[in-house]
Amino acid sequence: MAILVLAEHDNQTIKAATLNTVAAAAKLSGEIHVLVAGANCAAAASEAAKIAGVAKVRVSDAAHYESHTAENVAALVVALVANEVAGYSHILAPSTANGKNVAPRVAALLDVAQISDVTGIESADTFVRPIYAGNAMATVKSSDAVKVLTVRTTAFEAAAMLANEGGAASIEPLAAGLDLGLTTLKGRELTKSARPELGAAKIIVSGGRGLGSGENYHKLLEPLADALGAALGASRAAVDAGYVPNDYQVGQTGKIVAPQLYIAVGISGAIQHLAGMKDSKVIVAINKDPEAPIFQVADYGLVGDLFEVAPELTSALA
Structure with missing residues (x-):
């Protein structure tokens, strides 16, 4: 039987999350198929x-x-599973906003359980996923005929892109399903930035409530991020206080990240935040409170006044 990966894309390019999901699929036994549903794609x-x-x-x-409305894509996936001669044993989607929108609908229509935020694959029917905000890991075994998984992309290295022009995989057209007309996209507001995208950045500079205001956030962290070529992030406390928009939030209810370097400035280290960044390769914490929980997960910690430390660090990097 084959494995189906739901591609994340913008109709022109494949998003990085798809590469991590394919890498997860490669740990299973079976031929990997990728579904690209879109317009002029x-x-x-x-x-x-x-x-x-x-x-x-x-x-x-x-x-x-x-x-990519979830209802239409989910119906297409279910029809594909029903009509596929060889059959699909697993359906994988990245744990992005889109993937988490489509996968539960697919699971419900197939009358199977969904296994969310998979971080490890032990066998064809046994998977590892975080629970309690990442403070414990659950090993889940599924007896469903079709396993529907969302994959925490930071847990798997991205699959490589082949250099050859044509690619190794065959491309087959698939008949479109009916437009169910259940939802309509009214608009999409995209944040444009010269900095790397937060979810895929290799270096992230993140700020918390300790910065005191949105003005301080931008004045202190933007020069530091520019010096490092980093993306900007924030704790939930900073977002709730209005320092930065919601799409900056790192944490259990924000973005899950695992960059090569994560610099936490003025972040105490609440469980909600740690769940979103503790898989970073190197964590640097700057906080005036030596008892701050962030120091328990940090590789390097600096106890000091961030209003003095951040400008000094920026100057040293310039």
């Missing part, structure tokens, strides 16, 4: 065919898939 399909380990790309190109 031939470029994304061609890119998906170049992902190492992918045997087949299934492409459904229709106008009602342009905005």
Whole structure:
């Protein structure tokens, strides 16, 4: 039986989360197929065919898939599973906003349990996932005929992209399903920034309530992030206080990140925040409170006044 990976894409390019999900699928036994559902998405399909380990790309190109509404995509996936001669043993989606929107609908329509935020694959039916905000890990065994998983992408190294022009995987067209008309996309507001995207950045500078205001956040952290070529993040406390927008939030209810370097400035280290960044390769904490919980997970800790330390660090990097 084969494994189906739901591609995350913008109709032109494949998002990085798809590569991590394919890497997770590679730990299972079976041929890996990638589903690209979109509108005018031939470029994304061609890119998906170049992902190492992918045997087949299934492409459904229709106008009602342009905005990737969950109801339409879920119905397409279920129809594909029902009509596939060889059958699919696993359906994997990245644990992104889109993946977490589609996968539960697929599981419900197939009448199977969904296993969320998978961080480890022990066998074809046994998976590891975090519980209690990441403070414990649960090993889950599923007896469902089709396993529906969302994959925590930071737990798996990205699959490689093949250099050859055509790619190794075959590309097969897939008949579009009906437009269910249950939801309509009214608009999309995208934050544009010259800095790296938070979820995929290799270096992140993150600020907390200790900064005191949004003005201090921007004055102290933006020069530091620019010097490092880093993305900017924030704790929930900083977001709730209005220092920065919601899409800066790192944590259990924000973005889960695992950069090469994570610098936490003025962040105490609440469980909610630690759940979103503790898998970072190197964690640096700057806080005036030597008892702050962030120091328990930090590789390097500096006890000091962030209003003095952050400018000094920026100057040293300039």
